[in-house]
Amino acid sequence: MQSRLSRGENHSHMRGKVPVEERAIPSAVSQEQHGRQLYGFARRLRDGHNRSRDALSLVPSENRLSPLAQLPLQLDFYNRYFFNEDHDPDFWQFRGGESIADIETDVAHSSLSALSDAQFVNLRPVSGLSAMIIAISGMGGDTGSTVVCIDPASGGHYATVDVIERFGFVPATVSVEAGAVDVDGLRKILTSQNVSLLYLDLQNSLHLLDVAAVAACLAEHSPHTLLHVDASHTLGLVLGGQVPNPLELGATSFGGSTHKTFPGPHKGVLFTRLPHVSRLIKDAQYTLLSSHHFAATLALGLAAREFQHFGPAYARQVVVNAKRFGAELAKQGFDVARCTNGFTDNHQLWVDVGDPATTNKLSGALAEAGIRVNVQTDMPGLSGPVFRLGTNEVTFEGASETSMVLMAEAFAAARDGAVDRAARIRSEARRSFESPYFFPDTEQTG
Incomplete structure (x- = not known):
C-alpha cells in the first residue's frame, strides 16, 4: 500500500522537527544501510534507557515499573x-x-x-x-x-x-x-x-x-x-x-x-x-x-x-518526602506554594520560578544535570508557568528525607548556573537512596 507521504501530501508542519537520520528510508537504500540505521536506533534506545535509570524524575504523573x-x-x-x-x-x-x-x-x-x-x-x-x-x-x-x-x-x-x-x-x-x-x-x-x-x-x-x-x-x-x-x-x-x-x-x-x-x-x-x-x-x-x-x-x-508488601511504607514515605522537599526548596529561596497544612498533603509540590523564559531555562539546566521536572501553565491559583513536582517515583526507588535535602541543593545549584555541581549533587542524592519499595530483581522473588 502506498504511504500518505509517498502520495505527496503536505506535511510542512513537520519540517525541521525530525532528524535526517530518522526520516523514512528511500527504497534505494541498501539492506546493509537499512540495518545499520536500525541498529543505530537500538543503540539510542539503550543509551536513553540507561540515562533514564540514572536520572531523577520528579514528574508527579509518572512512575517506574519494578x-x-x-x-x-x-x-x-x-x-x-x-x-x-x-x-x-x-x-x-x-x-x-x-x-x-x-x-x-x-x-x-x-x-x-x-x-x-x-x-x-x-x-x-x-x-x-x-x-x-x-x-x-x-x-x-x-x-x-x-x-x-x-x-x-x-x-x-x-x-x-x-x-x-x-x-x-x-x-x-x-x-x-x-x-x-x-x-x-x-x-x-x-x-x-x-x-x-x-x-x-x-x-x-x-x-x-x-x-x-x-x-x-x-x-x-x-x-x-x-x-x-x-x-x-x-x-x-x-x-x-x-x-x-x-x-x-x-x-x-x-x-x-x-x-x-x-x-x-x-x-x-x-x-x-x-x-x-x-x-x-x-x-x-x-x-x-x-x-x-x-x-x-x-x-x-x-x-x-508487590504493592501489598511495600505499599503502606511507600505511600507514607511519599508524603513525608514531599513535605520535606517543599521545606528544603523554600530554604533555598524558591517560591513554593503552600496548602493549609504546610506545602502539600500528597505527592505534589508547585514551585514558581519566574517568567516563562526563566522557567524553561531552569528546567533545561536541571535536565542537563539529570533531574527531570514537569512544567505546567494552568495550575489553580497560580499565573504563568510553574514546576509541578512529585516525589512518587524517586520515593519508589528509595529516596529518603536526606535525598530531599540534596535534591533541593541541586535545584539551587542549577538555578545559580552551576550545572556541573548540580549533576554531582544529583549523583550524591541517588547514592543516598535506601532500599527501594520493590523486589530488586526477579531472581529474588522466587
Whole structure:
C-alpha cells in the first residue's frame, strides 16, 4: 500500500522537527544501510534507557515499573489478546495467554480487590482517560442527563467536560478550594437539574479531596446520583492506606490511571462494591475498547502483588518526602506554594520560578544535570508557568528525607548556573537512596 507521504501530501508542519537520520528510508537504500540505521536506533534506545535509570524524575504523573512488573512487557504476551476471564474451556478463541491467564484473573483481581477493599475490579481500561470515558459512558445515565465534574480552573481534568458532551450528556462544573467542593454551588445544580453522575476529577491539588462532604450533599439532595472519584494522582496513596478510601467516604466507585503514585504500567482501573454499578461499567467497557493490553495487565497484577508488601511504607514515605522537599526548596529561596497544612498533603509540590523564559531555562539546566521536572501553565491559583513536582517515583526507588535535602541543593545549584555541581549533587542524592519499595530483581522473588 502506498504511504500518505509517498502520495505527496503536505506535511510542512513537520519540517525541521525530525532528524535526517530518522526520516523514512528511500527504497534505494541498501539492506546493509537499512540495518545499520536500525541498529543505530537500538543503540539510542539503550543509551536513553540507561540515562533514564540514572536520572531523577520528579514528574508527579509518572512512575517506574519494578523489574518484576516490567517483565511481561518484554515477553510474547505483549502480542496476545485475552478475553476468557471465566476460563471457559469452550471459549478459548485466543489461546496465546492461556498458560498464564490466572495472573490477570486471580493475581491482579485479588490483589487489587484486597488493596481497594472492593469486590468488583475492572482491569480493562488502558489509561486514566480510558477509565474516565468508560465511567462517564457507563454511569452517565440517559442522554441529556447532567454529569457534574470539577472546574479545570479549580484543578479538574482538562478533558472531562468535552468527554461528557461527546456522550450526549449535559456538563456542569463545581469549584474546589483547599480540597473542599463548593457544596452550595453543587446543591443548586442538584436541585435544578437531573444529575445522573458526579465525577470528581481533581488532578491538580496540594490538598486531599473532601469526598465525605460531597457524599453527604448527594444523600440529602439527590440520592439517585452516582458518585465517582477519579483518584488517578493519589491512587497509590489510597491503596497504600495513606489517603482515605473513597468508598469508605460514600463514593459509588473510584479509579484512575495506574502509573502515577501507584507504580504500575500505563493502564487504568475502576473499583466498586455495588454489583449493578459494576455491570454498568462492564457494559460500557465491552463496547468502548477491545484489547486491554494483556501484557500491561499482567504487569499491573505483579505490581499490585508487590504493592501489598511495600505499599503502606511507600505511600507514607511519599508524603513525608514531599513535605520535606517543599521545606528544603523554600530554604533555598524558591517560591513554593503552600496548602493549609504546610506545602502539600500528597505527592505534589508547585514551585514558581519566574517568567516563562526563566522557567524553561531552569528546567533545561536541571535536565542537563539529570533531574527531570514537569512544567505546567494552568495550575489553580497560580499565573504563568510553574514546576509541578512529585516525589512518587524517586520515593519508589528509595529516596529518603536526606535525598530531599540534596535534591533541593541541586535545584539551587542549577538555578545559580552551576550545572556541573548540580549533576554531582544529583549523583550524591541517588547514592543516598535506601532500599527501594520493590523486589530488586526477579531472581529474588522466587
